[in-house]
Amino acid sequence: MAAAKMNIHNIMEELVTERVNTLYDEVMKQNSVWLTCDCENCRLDTICYVLNRVTPRYVVGGRGVTHNTNLIKENGQIGIDIEKLCVEGMRLVNTAKRPYHQNGTKRAGVSGEINIAEFNFPTFMGNIFDGNSFEPLAGASVRLTLNGETVEMIDPTWQNPCNTYEATKGSYSFWMAPHEAISEGMNKKFNFTVEVTCPGYIPVNYSFTVPLTSEKIDSVELNSTYSVKIQDIFLFKEDEE
Structure with missing residues (x-):
């Protein structure tokens, strides 16, 4: 008999992704001078920035996702901290030197042959x-x-x-x-x-x-x-x- 497939989900990924995308959309609509780009790479980097700084919450199955998502949304302090991290990440990503925006190359330092020790x-x-x-x-x-x-x-x-x-x-x-x-x-x-x-x-x-x-x-x-x-x-x- 085949083993049951495990379905483990970190609900913070969904919550952070949703909040980051919402903030990017809102700030771009306001034509804020400090945000110059909202491309997919910038959004993904911001999402990673936030997820690297929040505690993951793993659940199994749809019922666990729904229950824990509601608990987190009801916790005001967690929402405030995530909001702060999202804005902080957006500002840092926006100020970083990102040459691959123009030429489509991969990020410096992330990949490529290195001949030095x-x-x-x-x-x-x-x-x-x-x-x-x-x-x-x-x-x-x-x-x-x-x-x-x-x-x-x-x-x-x-x-x-x-x-x-x-x-x-x-x-x-x-x-x-x-x-x-x-x-x-x-x-x-x-x-x-x-x-x-x-x-x-x-x-x-x-x-x-x-x-x-x-x-x-x-x-x-x-x-x-x-x-x-x-x-x-x-x-x-x-x-x-």
Whole structure:
């Protein structure tokens, strides 16, 4: 007897896609000067930007989709956070250099042969919490530095510093641009620091080291399995000892 086909669905994809497309349509109708393009690529990049920063909600079957969709829509704070992320993503995507709009080429850095050796970094992910309540902390600013300098991201839609939101449960993520190496097979340790600030809280710095080996690659694509989970960071209010 054949096994039943599993139908797993992340309902956030549908909700975010709908909201992003609605916002693009509304802003373009208003002839806002800050939005210069609403092509499919821009919309897809914005959708990915938001989905990378919200907690997925997986369900099985149509009943689960309907029930959970209604619950999310009734949660006002989740809707507010998604709205903020959509606008933030639209602005970042709009300001990014996007030469493939004119010539139809693929995005620089996303594909194409690379003849030089590079240190390719994993994505860095972590969470910020309130030190007393242990609840995820929204409204924090997180900056990733390397030897005291702000790290350049691989894509302008990945912010540094980035912010934490209630909808994303105080999470943050970084994907930094590769560093050129002298040759393939070189070993090097990179010393990073995560600097966290939040209004009303004592700032916190957390340092960590990542060893890497340089390599020659044919593409630079996000690999969800190649990531580093940074230990949870707790912030305490300034008026507390």
